[in-house]
Amino acid sequence: MGKFWSLVFLSVPVLGVAVFVAAASWGYWFPQNVSAHGGQIDHLFMVILWLTGAVFLATEIVLAVSLWRFDGAKSPRARFSRGNMRIELGLAAVVGLLLVFITVYQLEDWAEAKIRQPDLPPTVEVNGRQFEWVMRYPGPNGELGDADDLFSPGDLHVPVDEDILVSLVSEDVLHSFYLPNLRIKQDAVPGMRIPVWFRATETGVFDLVCAELCGWGHYKMAGRLIVESRADYEAFLTRLEAEQNEDGFEEQQPTAANTSQRHPSVAEVVYRRAAR
């Protein structure tokens, strides 16, 4: 039996590695990176993947070898051991050093992504609510949070190759603002206004999704990130502004009055029938 189980457990690291190799060679890997900062995030991901991968393989192989060698059928007597202090301390030190290494190694990238907020006014407010993303752009006066703000649900437009500062809020519950192509993921917390920044390097239409289970409609809480040239971005804002200020006045009034009478409503029909 010991040999059988040894092989079963050995299949876990073998299949695990195979899945990664197959996924990478078939193209099921990261979505296209269009962020100036995304390369560093991907690099960190790979470093940690190699580290944890190595530890994972080592543990699994030790497990399989132990099962093979110490088969219960062959050596039925267990031996009690208090462990080996030196080995344990050594292992703890190695793990500790690895964690310290990761901490130091990623400091610069963390600061870039979460601490060194670019010194510019917010480009857009993104408001998460069950179950949509509503964007709010500064109006013509360039200030966010006043009467001329422009609202647009679903689509987040940003100009390419510029620093973007998103002001992230939530209207109801926890959401998570996730832009896979920009390697951006940030919780939106009710009552907090959280700054998020990035710089998109390529034009195109990309996914904006919610990455925090926020209710039954979480799966459909999606939007689009539209990265476009400065000119297109400004044209979009102009369009939005014209639409939002629409007063509907037309020089040529539709030929009104008395061309036809309105039909009675159902309530009126019921009422008349009852009165009959």
Add this chain to the structure above:
Amino acid sequence: MTTISPSQTTRHRRGRLRRFSSALILAALFVASGSCSRYEPPPFRLNLEGLDRTEADSSGTLRYSDEKLQQIVDATTALFGTPDEPFVFEETELDIALLRRAAGPVSSDEHGNPRGLYREHCAHCHGVTGDGAGPTALFLNPYPRDFRPGVFKFTSTHQGGKPTDEDLRRTMVRGIPGTAMPSFALLPEEDLDALIEYVKYLSMRGESEQLIFPLVIDDEEELDEDILLEEVLEPVVGLWQSSTLPQFVVVPEEPRPSDRAASIAAGRELFQGERGCAKCHGPTGLGDGTERNYDMWNNKKLNLDREDVAARWSLPLQELRPRNLRHGVYRGGRRPLDIYRRIYAGVKGTPMPAAGPPYGQPARSDAMPEGSKNLSSAQIWNLVDYVLSLPNEEHPEIASAERPAESPKAGSPGGAGG
């Protein structure tokens, strides 16, 4: 302590393994039999709440025999089919291909076109029947729209008018801020078309059911197709068609005034005085007026005891709160044109009255200033400008805490995602 020999443990383990695998097989069989069980198509729910005459008698049973109720179901089905198999007469001008796209269970046809869009996107709130009582409805305020009375709050049409396709599309694409209705802007055009058609279908069906009711209960008529077409479908479809014609759409007679400050001041006068807006919306526009209100969907539940409401409605009575005009959240749209239309034609189905004249009648003009209670186009623009100025108006009586905290400049890094 008992000692167990290795051979015993092995036997013991084998027995467990066998039991485990037989349990697995049983579970697999159970799952397989479940997936083969027949699909039960859901019915349209009979509308027992739409008419006041469905009152229960003293013993608590409904006054109408199953036979009568079945007649109503049959007649409605003859006109509109079932949730899985929609059917419409040509007179409705509804596109059956679009309806099929929206109706039935969620799936796709042999060309990969979606089916069951309504159940995929709408039914959990609005219900299979379109009664606004889907599984999530109870938790929402306001409740999801009940399509069956055929009344829609946010339309571009005059008093009593139905929504145009464009109105329904706008609601779906923009969502309704301040309510649970999200934006469906990412749906393909064709899916939106299908859902708009299906919403109209559910409304026409619900209204027809209301008209069939008295025919069966009071008139005891033999319902043949001619009677159904003439007495039921004709009035229902007639209103949908006539009230969504281009001339039935509210179009401002003059542009928005360019002198914004003067317009706001005039609007404040009207709001606080003559128009009585403050009664519901409160003198400061916080939606805290003295009037208690209910919309038409909840109005019928008034003066009934709770059990009666529970027996006939799926959802308990819900009070209508007048809009807080300082939040800057506009359910029917934030364009000046949207607010103009809300004031001109009222918010349908709610106590918010129409300030403009009914269709076909002239608005108040200089020639007859006191002739009617209607407001002129210019006066409505004044109100629009005043209402739109409220979210940013400084008011000594309102603590800043009551205004939405919208200072995006504040905010420091923190709460980083985990």
